Amino acid sequence: MNLRKRITIKDIARESGVSSETVSRVINNHPDVSLKTLEKVQEVISRLGYSPNAVARRLVQKRSHFIGIAASIYEFQGPSGMTVVGVQQEANSNGYSVTLQLLHHPETTEVEEILNNFIAERVDGIIWAVPEIGNNRSWFKDNQSKLRMPIIFLNTKPYPGLNVVSIDNRQGGRIATEHLLQNGYRNIGFIAGPEDWWEARERRLGWQDALSTYGILPEERQIAKGGTWMPDGGERGMQMLLDQYPEIEAVFTCNDYIALGALKVASQRGLYVPQDYAIVGFDNLLEAAYYLPSLTTIHHPISDVGSLAMRELGRLIDAEQSGKSISPPGAITLHPLLIVRESSLPKTIIKTTGVV
């Protein structure tokens, strides 16, 4: 029913008494149409409720004005759904439509299937918003030539030859930990996310960086491994740390959900945050300001990553179309921001006032 019987350009042409080519000119705002014809055609178009067929246009032109977004369903549980929002908005305002593909198991590789779909749709370019997990980027290294269209990777290790837009996770981890150090804490633990995620590893490196700046060489027992991105991981991780690292004064958690789990452990054990241990999270979830206590965290310009990536993709597409030489692939890195709240009050203030 959808394709059948829809008004076509020929109907408009017949009804307006012009050729279909002239109608095409009107639709596409080409010059060289007399005002009289223009008005006549436009009148017929709106009277008949004509809508040009993007599929036919796509077939005949060299550009599809269509871009593919691949994301993992994980993205939609947390704040990262906003990345897709950023991409979609920027795409739309540049005249692109988007098609969305979701990976259910981003660790493994149903990659090929999804890319084949994008190729079949003849998208102009791809935003690969799937987190880098384990070896799930390897397909691209081996098959990049097959793809033959611009692709931007989000939140990926910036390999040479790839276009990457990402926040600086390592810097974020460093800032978070330095904040704790500056507030007087020295025994600082880390609750890890899944170790096969690149972003999780980077955040841990940032934690290490900060500690070594202060001449501290972290021991294994300061890290709670085997984590997830969810509160249950924070709960288990905090319990581990309290047991294996009893002198702990503060903890940096791989994201805010994990921090929430760590907060829960305090209430279970009758401990207080930040008096018994301070916490800094990562992501700045909307609700982090409402945790008890409110959570110090690293702000993540998550929707900006999406819009920036799309803008960059548009540039690459334009360059290919015009045959211009493309600037070599590179990495765009956004900088995270520390948001200070109650969960990391300076040690001295706590000592002095004894206040929450």
Add this chain to the structure above:
Amino acid sequence: MNLRKRITIKDIARESGVSSETVSRVINNHPDVSLKTLEKVQEVISRLGYSPNAVARRLVQKRSHFIGIAASIYEFQGPSGMTVVGVQQEANSNGYSVTLQLLHHPETTEVEEILNNFIAERVDGIIWAVPEIGNNRSWFKDNQSKLRMPIIFLNTKPYPGLNVVSIDNRQGGRIATEHLLQNGYRNIGFIAGPEDWWEARERRLGWQDALSTYGILPEERQIAKGGTWMPDGGERGMQMLLDQYPEIEAVFTCNDYIALGALKVASQRGLYVPQDYAIVGFDNLLEAAYYLPSLTTIHHPISDVGSLAMRELGRLIDAEQSGKSISPPGAITLHPLLIVRESSLPKTIIKTTGVV
């Protein structure tokens, strides 16, 4: 160079020494191809890395195997991003691709623009996952004939003549409030969401239903109006209630984020939940079990709404294609589920044990 130079069906035909129609038959698993030809063609296809052009296929066929999802960007802040996931997964496993459109201002009507895009793309059907706010459904009532393709509305008031998939928000509100009543609470407040959202109004009606079952006629001051969906609304709302309704024993909040804000107020005023007031939320966010105290709430089969809607849409599309009579539009309603946690412990238990 997405379209240029891609291998076409003719290339495969030439290389295999058959006609392009035969290749087409192979691609589409039609019978009447000799085994020998089949194998030959398949070999050439994989050797040359050929991927059929979905755009060309779409143009010539009566179906696009493409569906449009419209959502508001609000959806992606909260749990409702999962609706889109549900739609996408179900669509994919039925051979559909999806194109995603986002409304930035779901209250107003950029509706027409988005629908025109879907029409231009010649989608087979539409999932309208935009919340019903104010009068933003009116376009459909006035223009349904224009659309001429199946459309499923999510989380909408089930008007006759519309296909709707929704959870029963009113029932959810009732269950939540009945739970509080059964646990011995009688002075039960309500923190409203945005009153122009249909879902928010339904949840309030559920609260009223439950109260009147117990012979209670709620007063105006039991409701905190002017809410948002976010914790700040819960904070303001709870403060209002404590001031204007001091005998309050319990509160039902329009969603879990609001509940989080209401929890925050307790800690600010030195009150305890559930001892000073019990709380029940709505949505069952992943992290609700980790709030302090853990939050009793209404579980929302949010991804099921999406997949069910997509399945229903597929049925409608098939019916239109085969020219069969379509079952009249109607409403599919999913039932919410009470999840009991600490924030609503029975009054008696609290009295007896004095425990959190």
Add this chain to the structure above:
DNA sequence: ATGAAAGCGCTAACAT
């Protein structure tokens, strides 16, 4: 079992 021809709706190139 396979091929030839027509056409989906549109735009680009070349007339006029």
Add this chain to the structure above:
DNA sequence: ATGTTAGCGCTTTCAT
């Protein structure tokens, strides 16, 4: 300023 022609890549009759 407007029309004619050809063709994008594929599927669908209809032949053979």
